[in-house]
Amino acid sequence: MDSASPAIFPPCDTERRWVHGALDMLAQETARSADTHLLKLNFAGFDGIDFYFKDESVHPSGSLKHRLARSLYLYALCNGRLRQGQAVVDASSGSTAISEAWFARLLGISFTAVMPACTAPRKIRDVQALGGRCDLVDDPGQVHARAAEHAARGACHLDQFGLAERATDWRGNNNIAESILRQMAHEPQPVPTWIVCGAGTGGTSATIGRYLRYRRLDTRLCVAEPAGCGFAEGWHTHDREAVARRPTLIEGIGRPRVEPGFLFDVVDHVIEVPDAASIAAAWLLDDLLGRRYGGSSGTNLVACLQLASAMRTRGERGSIVSLLCDPGVRYAETLFDPAWLAARRIDLAPSREAMQRCLARGCWEPPRD
Incomplete structure (x- = not known):
């Protein structure tokens, strides 16, 4: 090979294999539901x-938001926004956070829900029971900004409010x-x-x-x-x-x-x-x-x-x-x-x-x- 030629990488590296595995798990979950x-x-x-x-x-995660959470994870994976080992964050008043925590546990990734402090206590406990972390914000109007802070530190922001209408087919x-x-x-x-x-x-x-x-x-x-x-x-x-x-x-x-x-x-x-x-x-x-x-x-x-x-x-x-x-x-x-x-x-x-x-x-x- 000419030493000046660009390197040709294998079509399925470790990162791509992880994405394929995550997509397989989401497809299997859909088939079971x-x-x-x-x-x-x-x-x-x-x-x-x-x-x-x-x-x-x-x-399985208890609400209409199960459909949305699945779509948001698919959107993040297929657009290259969610990578192996990356944490996930989203702003939510509860039900979306519970569904996103459910899928995070399925995929074996960490999840943080930015939630208003006034969220129903049971919803907060449900996120935590699924392995998620709750970052509670006193001013509900600041949940977007707090989620952006997590994203700035490297987390994948699922962004239900910004992406819901385009993530769903x-x-x-x-x-x-x-x-x-x-x-x-x-x-x-x-x-x-x-x-x-x-x-x-x-x-x-x-x-x-x-x-x-x-x-x-x-x-x-x-x-x-x-x-x-x-x-x-x-x-x-x-x-x-x-x-x-x-x-x-x-x-x-x-x-x-x-x-x-x-x-x-x-x-x-x-x-x-x-x-x-x-x-x-x-x-x-x-x-x-x-x-x-x-x-x-x-x-x-x-x-x-x-x-x-x-x-x-x-x-x-x-x-x-x-x-x-x-x-x-x-x-x-x-x-x-x-x-x-x-x-x-x-x-x-x-x-x-x-x-x-x-x-x-x-x-x-x-x-x-």
């Missing part, structure tokens, strides 16, 4: 309108939208009138909105948002600099600012839900399904009832599909603790009564003070 259940509910007041709730809490590959429509195929009204989801990173709403257009469906997408939070403020004005008018107690959604992954143009409607109504709806889900779910699931339920009420007023029939995002056990010390609610002067009775009337009569009326 069954699809999540699609639960159907019908209510006396809504004749001709079917309600479906996709139970994402049954994923919105054309298919068993994403959340494709899974919903496949499960709906044999139902009486298989093409939903509405799909309802929240907006944390914006990845779920972006994936669903894009997929509905890709499939040329008339299904509309509604984002259920805690009142006055980032997505709603930005969506109403298409202002990407918008910030929340008020904080929320609903973890996982209701961001204080417009996140990079928020795609306004694929969302047809936004319904803002007060925290008390979201929490009351989470309690109501326990009555309806015999199992507790988190506050974001309650937010989704309130939005579904309002959409169904408007459909009934217009004489429409159809189906509405939404998500049950994570298990209520993670909120036993917060949303499902009467003392915690009382300390924050949250009275669930008016919202609970309003929803019971709505289920019986098919008409949404704001809670009575």
